[in-house]
Structures are given as structure tokens and as C-alpha cells.
Amino acid sequence: MGEEIGTDTAPLPGLDPFAPGFYEDPYPQYAAIREAAPVQRTAFGPWLVTRWETVHQLLRDPTTSVEDRNATTPRRDAAFVEAAGERAQRGTRAILNIDPPDHTRLRRLVSKAFTPRTVERLRPRIEALVDELLDSVVARGDGHLDAIADLAFPLPFAVISEMLGMPEGDRDALRHWSHTLTQALDPVLALANAEAIFDASDHMTEVVTAAIAWKRGRPDDDDLLQALLRAEEGGDVLSERELIDNVVLLYLAGHETTVNLIGNGTLALVRHPDQLDRLRREPGLDAAAVDELLRYDSPVQFSRRIALQALDLDGHRVEPGDFVMTGLGAANRDQAKFGPDADELRLDRTDASHHVSFGSGVHHCLGAALARLEGRIAIGALVRRFDHLELAAEPRWNGRIILRGLDELALSL
Numbered sequence: 337m338g339e340e341i342g343t344d345t346a347p348l349p350g351l352d353p354f355a356p357g358f359y360e361d362p363y364p365q366y367a368a369i370r371e372a373a374p375v376q377r378t379a380f381g382p383w384l385v386t387r388w389e390t391v392h393q394l395l396r397d398p399t400t401s402v403e404d405r406n407a408t409t410p411r412r413d414a415a416f417v418e419a420a421g422e423r424a425q426r427g428t429r430a431i432l433n434i435d436p437p438d439h440t441r442l443r444r445l446v447s448k449a450f451t452p453r454t455v456e457r458l459r460p461r462i463e464a465l466v467d468e469l470l471d472s473v474v475a476r477g478d479g480h481l482d483a484i485a486d487l488a489f490p491l492p493f494a495v496i497s498e499m500l501g502m503p504e505g506d507r508d509a510l511r512h513w514s515h516t517l518t519q520a521l522d523p524v525l526a527l528a529n530a531e532a533i534f535d536a537s538d539h540m541t542e543v544v545t546a547a548i549a550w551k552r553g554r555p556d557d558d559d560l561l562q563a564l565l566r567a568e569e570g571g572d573v574l575s576e577r578e579l580i581d582n583v584v585l586l587y588l589a590g591h592e593t594t595v596n597l598i599g600n601g602t603l604a605l606v607r608h609p610d611q612l613d614r615l616r617r618e619p620g621l622d623a624a625a626v627d628e629l630l631r632y633d634s635p636v637q638f639s640r641r642i643a644l645q646a647l648d649l650d651g652h653r654v655e656p657g658d659f660v661m662t663g664l665g666a667a668n669r670d671q672a673k674f675g676p677d678a679d680e681l682r683l684d685r686t687d688a689s690h691h692v693s694f695g696s697g698v699h700h701c702l703g704a705a706l707a708r709l710e711g712r713i714a715i716g717a718l719v720r721r722f723d724h725l726e727l728a729a730e731p732r733w734n735g736r737i738i739l740r741g742l743d744e745l746a747l748s749l
């Protein structure tokens with residue numbers, strides 16, 4: 337699926353999510369691409385870059401955009417957009433999908449809730465939630481744990497719900513809708529599951545709209561949703577569309593990617609018992625370990641940029657309006673950046689924090705400090721609560737290209 341050089345040469349390796357084993361382990365494919373064709377025009381349209389230096393440069397380039405209106409070709413399949421109708425506009429005013437100066441204005445409003453100092457105040461509550469979840473596993477007494485259903489999902493879901501001040505709801509239904517809705521990010525799943533995505537979008541919009549109406553009647557609440565409401569009601573700060581789009585984004589992004597961090601990280605440790613044992617013995621490694629786990633198997637594998645002017649990427653001319661996929665997962669295993677052992681898990685790696693799993697530049701992940709804290713507490717508590725962790729069944733991957741994670745991780749204790 338890559339470019340060809342001349343008529344007598346074999347095609348260069350390209351991104352092929354349909355290749356056997358891709359979702360279980362895409363990294364050999366990334367390595368082949370990074371070595372032979374680190375900048376290439378993919379068979380499905382966008383450019384793909386896979387080396388750390390180029391990815392990092394592009395993520396920080398102010399001459400690129402994240403707004404689809406600047407693209408010369410649509411990001412989504414025409415059939416999907418047509419079927420979506422007006423629903424295709426949902427999310428377009430979220431900070432993930434807009435450029436400065438609007439992005440700067442909205443991020444300034446929301447970022448106060450996610451500063452490292454503010455997030456650190458959540459530590460006791462996160463620790464208590466983790467203890468409660470693991471206590472429930474112990475009380476069940478069956479010697480098994482699904483790291484996703486029992487820990488990785490309920491923890492960040494509870495944390496972001498409490499931060500926003502969301503009313504109580506059907507947790508299982510919300511999990512299903514959010515998990516389905518994020519398929520819209522995936523070029524393969526978006527078209528295959530369009531109707532389910534639209535249905536989930538309708539439900540999530542209803543939930544958030546109802547929560548906003550409920551919160552308007554509770555002016556004394558001290559939470560993130562109330563803070564956004566006060567900003568919106570102050571005049572021209574947040575439009576109704578911006579309010580809804582950003583609450584949906586915070587709700588989804590506040591737990592979906594952290595589920596993948598905890599799940600992917602736990603699996604990586606179970607498959608590397610020497611590193612798991614070291615983490616169990618050395619709590620001082622917790623902070624560095626989370627960054628290495630993020631580097632080793634990133635919860636977000638790709639991020640998009642749109643060229644606003646012609647770009648030269650390693651000798652390839654990218655035209656204005658072209659989509660470029662930055663391969664975060666591939667860049668995180670680049671030996672030119674992380675050394676000859678880049679494919680190995682090493683919790684004491686000194687430059688692990690240079691990973692691009694949270695992106696970079698003005699769109700660097702707003703919740704990075706919160707995700708790190710939740711991952712550090714959850715994974716640290718899990719490996720120290722149970723002195724024996726091993727796979728009880730083959731992990732079940734979610735089949736996503738963008739948001740790489742597990743649907744099930746069955747462990748015996």
C-alpha cells in the first residue's frame with residue numbers, strides 16, 4: 337500500500353490495517369515503514385510520517401491546521417458525511433478540532449482544571465477509588481480480574497464524571513455510547529458502523545444537553561461544568577455549540593485514552609515479568625514507568641495535521657490542503673531517537689518522557705497530567721496488591737487504528 341519507485345521495483349511497505357496480526361502488534365509494520373519510506377503518500381490519500389524528528393516537527397508547526405475546512409480532500413468518506421447530515425458538524429467546535437485564536441481562547445478556559453498542581457489535589461480521591469475497585473476484586477474471591485472492566489474503565493470514568501460534576505447515569509450505557517462514538521475517529525470503522533456511531537452521538541448529545549440544563553439549576557456547584565457554564569453565561573466566551581462540543585470531548589477524552597493507557601501498560605508489564613517485578617519492588621520508578629509504558633504502546637497511535645502552505649518533509653513536497661497522519665506509535669519506537677533498544681520495555685529509560693503519545697505543540701493533550709497520575713496510581717497499586725499476575729486468556733484488542741487499546745484483559749491473580 338506504499339509508493340512505488342519505478343516500474344521494476346517492489347512497492348515500498350505501507351500502512352495496511354488489514355494485514356493479519358496488525359491490531360495485536362502493529363509495530364513491526366511501523367518499523368518497516370519507518371526504515372524504508374518514513375514519509376509517504378498512503379494508498380488511502382493522506383501522507384504518513386513515522387520518524388520521531390519529523391513527527392515532532394510537524395506537530396509543532398504553526399503553518400498546519402486541525403480544521404477540516406482547510407483540507408482539499410475530505411477527512412471522512414463522502415458516504416459517511418452524507419449519512420450524518422447535520423450531525424457531521426458535531427464536535428467541530430471542540431478544542432481538539434479548532435486552530436488558534438479560538439483554540440487559545442477555549443483552552444485557556446478549560447486548562448485551569450488540568451494544571452499539574454490542580455490535578456495533584458485529586459491524588460487522594462484517585463487512590464481511594466483504586467483501593468475500592470481492587471477491594472471489590474478481592475471480595476469477589478474468584479482469583480481473576482479483567483483489567484479493563486474492573487479497573488481501567490471505571491477509574492477514569494469516575495474521575496472525569498466527578499471533575500465535570502455530571503449527574504448519575506447508566507454507566508454501562510455511557511461506556512457503550514462513548515466507546516462506539518470514538519469509532520468515528522477510525523477511517524475503517526467509521527463507515528462500517530456509521531449508524532451505530534450516529535445513534536451513540538445522539539445519545540451522548542442528549543446526555544450532555546440534559547446535564548447542562550441540570551447544572552444551570554445548581555449555580556453553587558463547584559466543578560468544571562459549572563465553571564464552563566459561568567464562562568458561557570458571562571457574555572461571548574462560549575457559544576452553546578462550543579459548550580456542548582467541549583463537554584462531550586472532555587467526557588470522552590477524559591476516560592477513553594486513559595483506559596488504553598492502563599490496559600496497554602498492564603499488558604506490557606505482564607508480558608515483561610522482569611520489568612513488572614522491578615516496578616513492584618521500586619515504587620520510586622512509578623512516574624518514569626508510566627512514561628515508558630506510554631512510549632512503548634501509545635493509547636493514541638496517530639494524530640492529523642493539514643498543511644496550510646507547502647511543506648518539505650524529508651524531500652517530499654506536501655501541498656496546501658493535504659492531510660498528514662503523524663505516526664505517534666511509530667515515532668515512539670524510532671531507534672534514531674530512543675536508541676537500538678527502542679522496541680524493548682525498560683522502565684528506567686531516561687528519555688522516555690520524550691514520547692509523543694500526548695502530541696506536542698499547542699494541541700498537546702490537555703489531560704496529560706491527569707492521565708499520568710491515574711496511570712501511575714492504578715498500575716502501581718495493581719502490581720503491588722497482587723504478587724502474582726499472569727494472562728488468563730488471550731487479550732482482546734479493540735480493532736482500532738487510532739485509539740489502540742483492549743476490550744478485555746483477563747488476568748489470574
